[in-house]
Every structure is written in structure tokens, then in C-alpha cells.
Amino acid sequence: MHLEPCNPPRPRPQSAAQPGAGPSREKPVSVSTAIQLISRGEAGFPAPATTCTPDLARDPWVFDALPLPDYGPGASMHDPVPPTTPRQGELPEEFRTASADDLDRRILAAKETLGESVVVLGHFYQRDEVVKYADFVGDSYQLARAATERSAAEAIVFCGVHFMAETADMLSTPEQAVILPNLAAGCSMADMADIDSVTECWDQLTALFGSEPDADGRRPVIPVTYMNSSAALKGFCGEHGGIVCTSSNAAAVLEWAFERGQRVLFFPDQHLGRNTAKAMGVPLERMPLWNPRKAWGGTDEQTLRDSRVILWHGFCSVHKRFTVAQIEKARAEHPGVRVLVHPECPMPVVDAADEAGSTDYIRKAIDAAAPGSTFAVGTEINMVNRLAAQYPQHTIFCLDPVLCPCSTMYRIHPGYLAWVLEGLVEGRVPNRITVPESVAGPARVALNRMLAVRP
Structure with missing residues (x-):
């Protein structure tokens, strides 16, 4: 596991480049x-x-x-x-x-x-x-x-x-x-899936699928929650045979869940679930979206029966800001640019990028690149700006030209x-x-399952 050292380079005053404005060889201000x-x-x-x-x-x-x-x-x-x-x-x-x-x-x-x-x-x-x-x-x-x-x-x-x-x-x-x-x-993404809404969804799915495993011992549904969720939802997964995932081990966690279940209920981030499952070969038509504000999640019984991954209607507002048009502009203005985005970005953005990966994946990719490389990065502006300061041998800029940090x-x-x-x-x-022990106990079960799964 890599952890960044403390004390990143101190920013220079206003003569330095503006974060998010485009590439520069000068050290950005904060x-x-x-x-x-x-x-x-x-x-x-x-x-x-x-x-x-x-x-x-x-x-x-x-x-x-x-x-x-x-x-x-x-x-x-x-x-x-x-x-x-x-x-x-x-x-x-x-x-x-x-x-x-x-x-x-x-x-x-x-x-x-x-x-x-x-x-x-x-x-x-x-x-x-x-x-x-x-x-x-x-x-x-x-x-x-x-x-x-x-x-x-x-x-x-x-x-x-x-x-x-x-x-x-x-x-x-x-x-x-x-x-x-x-x-x-x-x-805000973690708040898009609350324990009451997830429990109501689970009850409806259980009423539809039952709770008995199939001939191969696989349960009808395995709940998977992203790390970006409340302790209550991690506890829910622990109590119902589920697991927690991160953006770096989501594929390995889905493999774990598919071995144990016929389908997965993935919350709260639809984009991480969709991008990960699509890369694993799951067809889009077998990934219905569950909107907790609509009856039966806005879908129907047959679609749910045919599903492989049921995606929750949640998203990261930081990563939703990135667009295919931004990528096209970066490529037009900087031939040879390498576009790195986070898998919380919408699917068209991930498909248009060169690579998608966790924040640590992005950092490692930049760290390993040959000097003089150019990167357009689709993740939170504070991280992109810090990478530009830490790797002055590269040209690094945020895909989104507007400064809009995580609120x-x-x-x-x-x-x-x-x-x-x-x-x-x-x-x-x-x-x-x-966190009360009544919640923390089952949540640790789901977290320990996650820790045991290696990407």
C-alpha cells in the first residue's frame, strides 16, 4: 500500500498557472x-x-x-x-x-x-x-x-x-x-443510498426472487456497497452475505459476488458499477437502474429477473462534470495526450478515455510515465493540481476547465x-x-471480506 508523504510542495503566488485552465510547465497555485x-x-x-x-x-x-x-x-x-x-x-x-x-x-x-x-x-x-x-x-x-x-x-x-x-x-x-x-x-453520493431505501429495495427483490440458493448454491442477490457509503449500508451488506468494494478492487469484488450469487445489487454509484461490469463482459441490457423514488425502481419484473447487476441511481457530482467533449478538446489541442479518468465518471467518458482507474491508479500511472508526458485527468481538481505540482516533468491538467472542487x-x-x-x-x-457496535459488527464482516479480496 502506498501513502503519500506529508507536506506537498508549497504553491507559488499568482504568477503560477491556474488550476484547471490547461497545461503549463509552471507550478500551479493551490x-x-x-x-x-x-x-x-x-x-x-x-x-x-x-x-x-x-x-x-x-x-x-x-x-x-x-x-x-x-x-x-x-x-x-x-x-x-x-x-x-x-x-x-x-x-x-x-x-x-x-x-x-x-x-x-x-x-x-x-x-x-x-x-x-x-x-x-x-x-x-x-x-x-x-x-x-x-x-x-x-x-x-x-x-x-x-x-x-x-x-x-x-x-x-x-x-x-x-x-x-x-x-x-x-x-x-x-x-x-x-x-x-x-x-x-x-x-452527496453516499447520501443517495440510505438504509431505509436499500432495505425497501431488498425486500422487493426478495419477494420477487425468494431467498433460496440455486442448484449451484448461489443466492438470488448479493449486495455490494461501494466504500463511499454509510456504515449502516456496510452493515447491511455484512448481514446479507455481501461485501464492500473500492474503485481499485471493484472487478475482483464483483467476481467474488458472482461466485456466490446469481446477480448483484450494487450501490450507491451507478457509474462505477456499470463501468466495472461492462469491462467484465456484462451486457448493458442486463444492468437495469434502480431508482428508489419510483415503483419497482422504475423497471419491471422481467428485466430484474434477467439482470446480472442491478445498479442504484446514485453518482458522484465531481465526476459527473467530465464529458466526452472535454476529452475531444484535449486531444485536438494536445496531440498525444494521455487521458486518465476515474471510474466514477459516466460510461461514455470512460469509453472515450485512454484509461480509467482509482485515484491511486492515476497517481501511479503519472509517476511511471516517461518525462515530458502530457496528461488530461478526470478527477477532483485538488488532486489534479497537486499532481501537477509534484510532477513538474510532465504537463498535467484537469479535463474540466472550470474550478469546481468536491463541495x-x-x-x-x-x-x-x-x-x-x-x-x-x-x-x-x-x-x-x-459507530454503534450493532452497526459496526456486521459492517466489519463486509469490510473484512473486502480486505480479503485482492485486485
């Missing part, structure tokens, strides 16, 4: 810095310079104070928010008004005081201004594994989103506290990290994420 420069109309900032909403320039605690839950500005800003979405309380004023230099000093001082009693984990999609304090940087699977490998740490500060912190809590020891700096850092990752800001770390220094444990 996404957060670019957003602020664009919002101020900074003279000399390279064009085109656009964001998906001017609200990205506002501080995340502005959105914590809204009367109803809100994912915040960015890719998920138009997604419906469940009323049960966790809310973040008001961040104390001293952290809201502190300068970047003051927050830097306070975070470093707190980390030094806490020493090895605290480990900070940072997701690839997190803003640079937070990632630079992480002890480990990786994808959700890698960071969950990292949490299991730091048993000496009394607290795990997870700079990611809610489902990641839940997974870390379930895989860490009971004595360790897992902390999410901003409770509003959720995931919920962007809810974590150095102010929250400073507040959490200073709280730990004072003996307080703010924003602890705890």
Missing part, C-alpha cells in the same frame, strides 16, 4: 488560492479563470450557519441534502478570524505538543492548505488501512468526509477516537483543524465519530 484570486479579479491571473460558483470564495463556516443542512459550494451544491445530514456547530471566532500564518503556527504547535498520540490523515481531494499537515495522504481505502496501522495514536484526525471517518472508527481500536474536523463534510471535502479548512488539535491539547475530544 485551488483555494486560485479561487480567491479569481473572486477578486486579480490582475495578471491567467485566463480562462472561472469557478462554478462565486460562493467558493466564502469561508466554509458561512454555510455551517445556514438554517438547513447544505453541502456547500462546489460540485454537489445542487444535490438534494437529507434532513438528517450532520451539522457543524459554530466555529469559535478566534479560529474564524485568524490569519493563515497564525493558523499555521497554532496547528504546528499543537501537533508538536501532541506528538505520536495523534495522527492526521488527509484525503487526495482535500485542499492543499489542510493536506500539508497530514501525516498520511491517500484515498479512502488507504487511509482506513493507515488508521489500523497507528494503534499507538490516541486520536485519529480524519481530514476527509463522514463515511471515511466512520470506516476508520470501525477499523481502529475501541480506545482510539476518530475525529472529523467539520461534521458537515459529508458525501464536502472543501468544508474542511485549517481553522477547523486548529480548533480540533488545540481541543485535544486541552483534553477535549471534539467531533468524535462513533
Whole structure:
């Protein structure tokens, strides 16, 4: 398992290239810095310079104070928010008004005081201004594994989103506290499949197919949930003979499920399920889409009986932004460009790309490439921008020219990290994420099945 070292290169000021604007040999500024420069109309900032909403320039605690839950500005800003979405309380004023230099000093001082009693984990999609304090940087699977490998740490500060912190809590020891700096850092895709809707779907499928295995011992349906889902859904899979998958082992997990079941119920991301099953030879007509807001999921009994993979109507709003037109433009303007996209992208985008793979796959492909290679990447802009900074021997740019980061990752800001770390220094444990054992027990079953499946 590879985990990125902490402290990625510090960004240069506004003379550097704009993230998402196209290829450049210069080191990019951070996404957060670019957003602020664009919002101020900074003279000399390279064009085109656009964001998906001017609200990205506002501080995340502005959105914590809204009367109803809100994912915040960015890719998920138009997604419906469940009323049960966790809310973040008001961040104390001293952290809201502190300068970047003051927050830097306070975070470093707190980390030094806490020493090895605290480990900070940072997701690839997190803003640079937070990632630079992480002890480990990786994808959700890698960071969950990292949490299991730091048993000496009394607290795990997870700079990611809610489902990641839940997974870390379930895989860490009971004595360790897992902390999410901003409770509003959720995931709109994970929220698209809730336990009530999945249970209702399961009951309807059980009524249609029964529960008895066939002559080969295969059950009618095996539930498979993507890592990007709630602990409750991981627990559901554990209780019903199912398994968790990641974007890197989805094909191996589907093979595991097909050996045990006649068909698979795959949630919450339809695109990862469709792209993976299609690459394995499953015909599209045998992959119906289940929409929980429609009777029988918007399909019919015969289609379900003929199915091989039943896909949930969920998606990642970050990866839904990438299009075939963007790929065609990249190829026209940069002959020989290598297009890498995440398998959460829609099928036409994956089909048009040169390769599709997990965030770690993308990173490894770029790392192994000959110097002077050109990459157009279809994944979250913070990661693409960081890759461009870490691999200056290549030309790396985001397929989407508009800066539109993951809304919920962007809810974590150095102010929250400073507040959490200073709280730990004072003996307080703010924003602890705890999964009840009634859920965690069966969820670990599904997670351990996942860990036993090798890509």
C-alpha cells in the first residue's frame, strides 16, 4: 500500500498557472488560492479563470450557519441534502478570524505538543492548505488501512468526509477516537443510498426472487456497497452475505459476488458499477437502474429477473462534470495526450478515455510515465493540481476547465483543524465519530471480506 508523504510542495503566488485552465510547465497555485484570486479579479491571473460558483470564495463556516443542512459550494451544491445530514456547530471566532500564518503556527504547535498520540490523515481531494499537515495522504481505502496501522495514536484526525471517518472508527481500536474536523463534510453520493431505501429495495427483490440458493448454491442477490457509503449500508451488506468494494478492487469484488450469487445489487454509484461490469463482459441490457423514488425502481419484473447487476441511481457530482467533449478538446489541442479518468465518471467518458482507474491508479500511472508526458485527468481538481505540482516533468491538467472542487471535502479548512488539535491539547475530544457496535459488527464482516479480496 502506498501513502503519500506529508507536506506537498508549497504553491507559488499568482504568477503560477491556474488550476484547471490547461497545461503549463509552471507550478500551479493551490485551488483555494486560485479561487480567491479569481473572486477578486486579480490582475495578471491567467485566463480562462472561472469557478462554478462565486460562493467558493466564502469561508466554509458561512454555510455551517445556514438554517438547513447544505453541502456547500462546489460540485454537489445542487444535490438534494437529507434532513438528517450532520451539522457543524459554530466555529469559535478566534479560529474564524485568524490569519493563515497564525493558523499555521497554532496547528504546528499543537501537533508538536501532541506528538505520536495523534495522527492526521488527509484525503487526495482535500485542499492543499489542510493536506500539508497530514501525516498520511491517500484515498479512502488507504487511509482506513493507515488508521489500523497507528494503534499507538490516541486520536485519529480524519481530514476527509463522514463515511471515511466512520470506516476508520470501525477499523481502529475501541480506545482510539476518530475525529472529523467539520461534521458537515459529508458525501452527496453516499447520501443517495440510505438504509431505509436499500432495505425497501431488498425486500422487493426478495419477494420477487425468494431467498433460496440455486442448484449451484448461489443466492438470488448479493449486495455490494461501494466504500463511499454509510456504515449502516456496510452493515447491511455484512448481514446479507455481501461485501464492500473500492474503485481499485471493484472487478475482483464483483467476481467474488458472482461466485456466490446469481446477480448483484450494487450501490450507491451507478457509474462505477456499470463501468466495472461492462469491462467484465456484462451486457448493458442486463444492468437495469434502480431508482428508489419510483415503483419497482422504475423497471419491471422481467428485466430484474434477467439482470446480472442491478445498479442504484446514485453518482458522484465531481465526476459527473467530465464529458466526452472535454476529452475531444484535449486531444485536438494536445496531440498525444494521455487521458486518465476515474471510474466514477459516466460510461461514455470512460469509453472515450485512454484509461480509467482509482485515484491511486492515476497517481501511479503519472509517476511511471516517461518525462515530458502530457496528461488530461478526470478527477477532483485538488488532486489534479497537486499532481501537477509534484510532477513538474510532465504537463498535467484537469479535463474540466472550470474550478469546481468536491463541495464536502472543501468544508474542511485549517481553522477547523486548529480548533480540533488545540481541543485535544486541552483534553477535549471534539467531533468524535462513533459507530454503534450493532452497526459496526456486521459492517466489519463486509469490510473484512473486502480486505480479503485482492485486485
